[in-house]
Amino acid sequence: MPLALLALAVGAFGLGTTEFVMMGLLPEIAAGNEVSIPTAGHLISGYALGVVIGAPALTAVGARLPRKTMLLGTMALFTASNLVSALAPNHETLLATRVLAGLPHGTFFGVGAVVAASLVAREHRAKAVSMMFAGLTLANVVGVPLGTLLGQQVGWRWTFVMVGLVGAAALVSVAALVPRQPAPRDAGMRRELGAFRRPQVWLALGIVTFGFGGTFACFSYITPMMTDVAGYDAGSVTWLLALFGVGMTIGNLLGGRLADRALMPSLYGFLAGLALMLGLFAFTAHDKVLAAVTIFLIGVTGFAAGPTVQTLILDRAEGAPSLAAASIQSAFNIANAIGAYLGGLVISAGLGLTAPNLVGAGLAVVGLGIAVVSGVLARRKNAREGGGPTPSEGDGSTGAELPAAPAGGFGERATSPIGR
Template identity: 45%
Template sequence: MTGLSPARTRLALLALALGGFGIGATEFVASGLLPQIASDLLPSLDASSPQKAIAQAGIMISAYAAGVVVGAPTIAVFAARLPRKGLLIALVAAFTLGSLASALAPTFPLVVAARFVAALPHGAYFGIAALVAASLMGPGKRGRGVAFVLSGLTIANVIGVPAITLLGQQAGWRVAYVAVAGIFALAMVAIWLAVPRQPGDPAATAARELGGFRHATVWFALLTGAVGFGGFFAVQSYIAPLATHVAGLASGFVPVVLIVAGLGMTLGNLVGGHLADRGATRTVFFCFGAFAVAFTVLGLTARWPVGLYLGVFLVATTASALSPAIQTRLMDVAGESQTLAAAANHSALNIGNSLGAFLGGAVISAGFGYLAPTWVGLALCVPGVALALVGTLLSRRQHAVTSRGGREPIAPLSGV
């Protein structure tokens, strides 16, 4: 992308980040409102067992994650040739309608279905927006371009999610989703006004995009992200009862805990973007080591408010730093399938979302308490590191084969 003034470039990036802000709000606001949602939509179960009602309400989070998993590769594969600005506007319009449907659906099954549908554009938006941001930032700054788009999501967790959670606690959770729809409407206007026209890839075909899945290194990168974020979402999905039932805080402090998590995500995203430009693979291993420390700190200290704040901050920071590294790693190993790689990352992260919400809910339902999901997150670090290690070894083998004149495609080592 050339010919844009620095001011216009910043405005375009901010418009893309505003869409990410809306996505962060719609994805994470349920975590702080699960007790209210369970009370409203599952009154009988909530009366007999609030713990089980909250765990069942967590299905909303898993449904959203499943929608991302389905929508990201599907839309990316068939939309790679379309003009990117128009596609982004269409995706944000779909978010607006999906959020309104979530607010208006009268029963729990319909709300779950609405959350699934609302999530379909998630991965495609971030994938296309990341490609646009990378072109705006220029060569050598892909990680920072990805991080800038994701900064909208992380800042949403500092400002948007706590504010909307407080609104939902005071005015009802349905009003919270109406507010989310309003954010998407603003993002749609901002993208229309600020983002320059950018054509799609005229050479893209569904077969070429799907060809990226032929590379084992792509699958291992995706699985690494899924398992890594599974640990984060095991904690994040049940952060409200963790704060109130384990740390003994009043419900009014839940937005404060969410702000702390959002600050951690914002810092982690910025640090992760810079580290990814210096070596994506090294960053992945570093993040998993830090992840293990963060879960341990949270698990041992969450019974005290200060320990809860510190542990949540550390878990959110390390999780958010992992995302730009996985995204950059996927762009390295996907070859020509860049649109698919950019979107599939969000499928992987939301497989982690669904996995974490499910495993966290399972250990809570089994009677292990609201602190148990923290230890689930720690346990998931082990397969995460193993998957990253296998993917790295495959990259090295492919590089060695290519160096000897073989035909296997090169998978860039990204700092290995």
């Protein structure tokens, strides 16, 4: 695999760390800025708002720029925002910098996925995307616990300094390792927005919204579920979250490999497995050992779908992938909000702390249904056009018999990774 994927993974690590570390630092930040914990929680919502707004906006505005320039620009904004966050004199300023830090999140992942896929032959695209996203999953295993510990022991401002340094390392790595790629031919805001006229793009976003919404319905309430239902002490939740992160990492890498073999069947299997694990968790949450095993498996099945869906939307966007791929991150954050809201709704209704797992299972089933509709429509379209089965429609082939996509991929000129 090209070294450029390592540079993209470093950026993903920084983005993942700053997105999720806030959850462990709310008491320290609330005390430092003299606000309540619920008010400090707006910092989480502010970052998510930045992602939802920034992903389509920055990608559309920069559609005519070379993709390496977009990667450097978004990582520079991310790095600067986190370093300024470390100096924020009050809650309002910190909230503003959190929104700014969220703006480049979706664009970096969307453009990064397109670049990652363009660096390898067509039959290895999903694996390449999963290598970049491994940085995001590893952030939950290493970055978030380390950042939380640093913030608790030394001060929360140092956590932002740490993330800023990771962003600076990613900036240097992208500049040195990612090959220069010219702006896509006929690129522009109108062309990128044109991808949203395709129902398949909306179906892919729907898969993310409901499929990952199922994961967040459960994950948002994992701490009270483990302490009040499974019987773990509060200190044990940290390693349970790390176990979930390990599952995410394994699932992400596994998903990339299986998706290259048969994209749609892999997606069906991951979503069905996620629905099953979430449904079982309503019962296994009452036992410490079974709960830990199920948490790990939810991480595997839930995040195996990540590179699968990202590769799916690269196919469905048909020549204008950047904005559609970036919008996956907006859908991901909407999934977070929907899952958390519905999970809280059933708890408030008195159905118990394990009820969000059943809600999550239902959302995953809806995501699976949307995936099946997407697959059926794609097969019908292919049949009308007189084509044979393709790897993305799930005939189980690796695609090795097809001509490899040029290194530039997706409508770009092929570019050499050397000397550019």
